[in-house]
Amino acid sequence: MDTLCVVGLGYVGLPTAIVAAQHGYTVIGYDINPNRVALINQAQPPIHEPELKERLTDVIASKRFYASTQLPKSDCFIIAVPTPLGRYCAADLTYVFAATDAIIKNLQPGNIVILESTVPVGTTDLLAKMISQKTDFIVGKDIFVAHCPERVWPSKVFHEIIYNDRVVGGVTLACAQKAAEIYKKFVQGSISTKSAPFAELVKLVENSSIDVSVALAHQVATLAEEAHIDPYELIETANKHPRVNILTPTCGVGGHCVAVDPWFLIQAYPHKTRLLQAARLVNDERPLQVITTTRDALTQWRKEHGATNCTILVLGLTYKANVDDLRESPALKIAQTLCTEKDTTILIHDPYVPQYKQEELFGSHVAHLESGLCQANIVLILVAHQPFKNLMLSPTQTLLDFSGLQLHRLQKAHYAAPHAHKQPQPTY
Amino acid sequence: MDTLCVVGLGYVGLPTAIVAAQHGYTVIGYDINPNRVALINQAQPPIHEPELKERLTDVIASKRFYASTQLPKSDCFIIAVPTPLGRYCAADLTYVFAATDAIIKNLQPGNIVILESTVPVGTTDLLAKMISQKTDFIVGKDIFVAHCPERVWPSKVFHEIIYNDRVVGGVTLACAQKAAEIYKKFVQGSISTKSAPFAELVKLVENSSIDVSVALAHQVATLAEEAHIDPYELIETANKHPRVNILTPTCGVGGHCVAVDPWFLIQAYPHKTRLLQAARLVNDERPLQVITTTRDALTQWRKEHGATNCTILVLGLTYKANVDDLRESPALKIAQTLCTEKDTTILIHDPYVPQYKQEELFGSHVAHLESGLCQANIVLILVAHQPFKNLMLSPTQTLLDFSGLQLHRLQKAHYAAPHAHKQPQPTY
Numbered sequence: 001m002d003t004l005c006v007v008g009l010g011y012v013g014l015p016t017a018i019v020a021a022q023h024g025y026t027v028i029g030y031d032i033n034p035n036r037v038a039l040i041n042q043a044q045p046p047i048h049e050p051e052l053k054e055r056l057t058d059v060i061a062s063k064r065f066y067a068s069t070q071l072p073k074s075d076c077f078i079i080a081v082p083t084p085l086g087r088y089c090a091a092d093l094t095y096v097f098a099a100t101d102a103i104i105k106n107l108q109p110g111n112i113v114i115l116e117s118t119v120p121v122g123t124t125d126l127l128a129k130m131i132s133q134k135t136d137f138i139v140g141k142d143i144f145v146a147h148c149p150e151r152v153w154p155s156k157v158f159h160e161i162i163y164n165d166r167v168v169g170g171v172t173l174a175c176a177q178k179a180a181e182i183y184k185k186f187v188q189g190s191i192s193t194k195s196a197p198f199a200e201l202v203k204l205v206e207n208s209s210i211d212v213s214v215a216l217a218h219q220v221a222t223l224a225e226e227a228h229i230d231p232y233e234l235i236e237t238a239n240k241h242p243r244v245n246i247l248t249p250t251c252g253v254g255g256h257c258v259a260v261d262p263w264f265l266i267q268a269y270p271h272k273t274r275l276l277q278a279a280r281l282v283n284d285e286r287p288l289q290v291i292t293t294t295r296d297a298l299t300q301w302r303k304e305h306g307a308t309n310c311t312i313l314v315l316g317l318t319y320k321a322n323v324d325d326l327r328e329s330p331a332l333k334i335a336q337t338l339c340t341e342k343d344t345t346i347l348i349h350d351p352y353v354p355q356y357k358q359e360e361l362f363g364s365h366v367a368h369l370e371s372g373l374c375q376a377n378i379v380l381i382l383v384a385h386q387p388f389k390n391l392m393l394s395p396t397q398t399l400l401d402f403s404g405l406q407l408h409r410l411q412k413a414h415y416a417a418p419h420a421h422k423q424p425q426p427t428y
Numbered sequence: 429m430d431t432l433c434v435v436g437l438g439y440v441g442l443p444t445a446i447v448a449a450q451h452g453y454t455v456i457g458y459d460i461n462p463n464r465v466a467l468i469n470q471a472q473p474p475i476h477e478p479e480l481k482e483r484l485t486d487v488i489a490s491k492r493f494y495a496s497t498q499l500p501k502s503d504c505f506i507i508a509v510p511t512p513l514g515r516y517c518a519a520d521l522t523y524v525f526a527a528t529d530a531i532i533k534n535l536q537p538g539n540i541v542i543l544e545s546t547v548p549v550g551t552t553d554l555l556a557k558m559i560s561q562k563t564d565f566i567v568g569k570d571i572f573v574a575h576c577p578e579r580v581w582p583s584k585v586f587h588e589i590i591y592n593d594r595v596v597g598g599v600t601l602a603c604a605q606k607a608a609e610i611y612k613k614f615v616q617g618s619i620s621t622k623s624a625p626f627a628e629l630v631k632l633v634e635n636s637s638i639d640v641s642v643a644l645a646h647q648v649a650t651l652a653e654e655a656h657i658d659p660y661e662l663i664e665t666a667n668k669h670p671r672v673n674i675l676t677p678t679c680g681v682g683g684h685c686v687a688v689d690p691w692f693l694i695q696a697y698p699h700k701t702r703l704l705q706a707a708r709l710v711n712d713e714r715p716l717q718v719i720t721t722t723r724d725a726l727t728q729w730r731k732e733h734g735a736t737n738c739t740i741l742v743l744g745l746t747y748k749a750n751v752d753d754l755r756e757s758p759a760l761k762i763a764q765t766l767c768t769e770k771d772t773t774i775l776i777h778d779p780y781v782p783q784y785k786q787e788e789l790f791g792s793h794v795a796h797l798e799s800g801l802c803q804a805n806i807v808l809i810l811v812a813h814q815p816f817k818n819l820m821l822s823p824t825q826t827l828l829d830f831s832g833l834q835l836h837r838l839q840k841a842h843y844a845a846p847h848a849h850k851q852p853q854p855t856y
Contacts (some may be wrong), residue, residue, distance in 0.1 A: 005514055151669050165668035171856045192665055193856050198657055205648050205662065205670045212644050212703075219703045220633050223693060226700055227549055229626055234633065237620055240593035241579050241634045250634045265651060272654055275640075279705035427603045428621050 005074035007099045012150045013080030015157045018055045021065035023186035031066040040067040048324035051158045071102045072092035076112040076182050083117045089263040091120050098125050104134050114179050118203050120264045124196035128171040146179035147196045149203030154323045165189035169199025207261040208276050214253050215279035216410045218286045221249035232406045248404040251290045251382045252330025253283040253318025259328045287330040290402050291337055308343045313376035316383025317350040324352045331382035347372040351387050433502035435527045440578045441508030443585045446483045449493035451614035457495040468495040475751035479586045497528045504540040504610050511545045517691040519548050527684050528555050532562050540572045543608050548692040552624035558597040568600035574607035575624045576633030582751045595615035597627025635689040636704050642681050646714045649677035660834045676832040678808045679718045680758025681711040682747025687756045711714035715758040718830050719765055736771045741804035744811025745778040752780045759810035775800040779815045
């Protein structure tokens with residue numbers, strides 16, 4: 001097993017291809033987007049991720065990796081394509097099926113096909129069936145098909161590809177074992193071999209578990225806000241209980257995994273997913289609460305200043321801190337909604353999203369951090385990007401911090417808590 | 429501050445009184461139950477808890493503690509009475525109000541009144557109001573009223589009273605500070621001083637958080653069972669993800685806290701507690717799933733053996749492992765429901781619940797462990813009591829383990845998974 005083809009060069013596929021190349025495989029990255037392929041071959045990362053530029057430069061220079069829009073023959077194929085939400089919140093498997101069809105044409109006896117994309121339970125067995133029906137190969141004997149869900153954390157992708165434990169679910173036991181061999185060359189965590197549906201369910205359960213934990217943080221934040229208590233201080237105190245560990249609430253849940261994957265379970269088991277459904281709704285409702293609180297602060301500001309035109313600086317657009325990823329971002333939705341507010345000047349800034357991209361989305365609303373800060377009456381922090389940690393506001397500015405940075409706890413005097421117009425609870 | 433009166437000598441009050449006495453206070457325990465008071469004064473613990481007997485004997489012998497049905501005068505009063513669910517899932521505060529009324533008659537200037545019972549947000553301020561209205565004292569000046577929610581884990585109560593961090597919520601800042609002083613003598617964890625509503629909300633949030641975490645475990649177990657996958661193996665694998673930590677599913681949630689306290693929040697904020705409501709429903713549904721699975725196994729056993737009369741041994745009745753506490757126990761409800769099953773002999777055994785109590789509840793169903801094991805066709809483990817860890821079943825017996833002990837993973841051959849009649853997923 002020397003050659004490896006990674007299908008889909010996105011947030012997971014590209015780093016996986018690079019790590020595999022750095023551990024001895026000859027890797028070809030296949031992507032249907034010619035611009036992306038060209039950039040990668042020039043060692044220009046199409047996404048922001050620590051270490052990516054250096055590692056990409058390394059494997060391009062050593063000729064262990066290149067990208068192509070032509071699917072090559074290969075000993076092993078790893079599919080890492082998006083599986084977004086389709087109609088009625090069902091998984092859209094278009095890309096997975098297209099990748100499989102493309103691979104089928106190049107299959108040779110002994111090949112291993114591994115699906116890393118997150119999919120509904122049963123999908124990997126379906127791919128095996130597609131292969132059996134469209135070729136003369138017997139899966140488990142001639143061709144080996146398995147699911148090995150990715151588990152990486154954007155901004156720590158390279159560390160996690162190498163050190164995380166993995167689960168490999170085979171269509172047969174031989175499939176699981178063959179696929180596990182592929183990963184053993186570059187994964188230092190443990191590799192469990194299970195059935196394909198087992199691995200599919202594990203992945204969906206993992207992300208649903210994260211969604212529920214985040215929903216709990218948001219539910220608690222909402223309750224604290226209703227009781228006029230600082231949610232961050234409340235959660236910090238609750239977490240002193242030896243069996244409680246509530247996450248830090250933010251402005252919502254985004255990204256391509258946690259906000260999407262629970263639906264694959266809800267779709268398949270509508271009557272057995274009451275908690276997961278509630279979590280999805282609570283997390284989807286969170287940006288609306290942020291918008292409502294911002295409007296409350298706006299009303300309050302106008303009342304206090306006897307003025308109408310107010311300037312709000314919105315800081316952060318991505319779905320998490322210190323990345324450039326806008327997929328399913330609640331901050332993006334909040335910013336877009338606030339832009340429709342009357343008699344309000346909205347300024348937008350995100351240090352990680354390329355300028356051209358920000359201008360594409362927000363035109364003249366885009367501002368530099370310093371000039372935005374000078375003009376703003378209200379500063380709304382939505383994402384805990386590193387550069388926002390040392391912001392200094394003037395005493396006349398209202399701070400609304402939903403990023404989890406908790407800047408207001410360092411700058412107590414300027415904090416307009418949600419329901420700031422009501423009497424807050426003393427915290428002594 | 430030398431004398432301390434603990435009102436209510438139950439699972440929290442009695443250990444608290446003992447620890448306070450062992451740390452230099454002269455403590456009188458007040459309880460309305462004369463039998464309980466008599467037992468305690470003879471150094472006979474009315475409940476099962478490690479270290480209780482030895483510590484009680486110590487403080488009785490040293491005359492630093494005694495129990496009484498007469499409420500004494502005291503420098504400080506700690507209220508630790510039950511706050512069960514009342515009608516429409518509202519908190520029943522009868523015992524709290526009765527305790528407060530009793531204390532009011534004995535109040536002297538400088539006294540401190542601390543509520544440890546879990547209560548809805550606003551209750552402590554209400555007690556302060558009761559005191560102000562029924563006496564001439566000014567709360568915060570003459571009398572100090574605070575809430576200091578207990579955070580103990582049955583079976584580790586003494587360790588946790590001493591080492592856990594505590595939050596003290598005062599009706600005024602002076603109330604919080606005075607109450608904190610009381611705990612500083614015997615608590616080695618940190619003590620935060622907050623407002624009374626803050627402390628009330630923290631406690632409700634803590635237990636709601638635990639309820640949500642347990643509900644997630646049960647939701648995942650149900651999904652795994654639907655997919656014919658062993659839930660324990662699935663969760664073990666999911667927990668290898670660096671940001672996932674799903675608890676071990678059992679047969680439901682019981683006890684006086686986790687199954688009760690979320691309702692105090694749901695009652696107060698019905699439109700802001702969607703996740704907490706879902707968690708309560710998922711956890712309350714779990715015993716029904718256990719009953720259904722047991723019935724499925726019964727049907728399967730009859731089919732395989734061509735027989736009708738089947739003997740089921742039910743192991744464990746309490747709401748958690750290694751305690752005698754039956755409050756809100758799902759295992760108890762499951763056992764009671766199974767006793768109504770036709771053509772089935774139900775045998776019941778719990779090594780921690782006193783024999784007389786078991787016979788009161790289950791009459792002739794009560795069995796010894798060994799004889800029950802000899803007779804049983806199906807062994808249903810509901811609670812992970814220590815003595816069940818080394819059970820040896822014969823190959824003809826069906827094991828259903830919902831306790832979290834995971835005995836079936838050591839005795840694979842005998843495991844009848846939920847939906848055992850369906851084809852289970854291979855796990856390789």
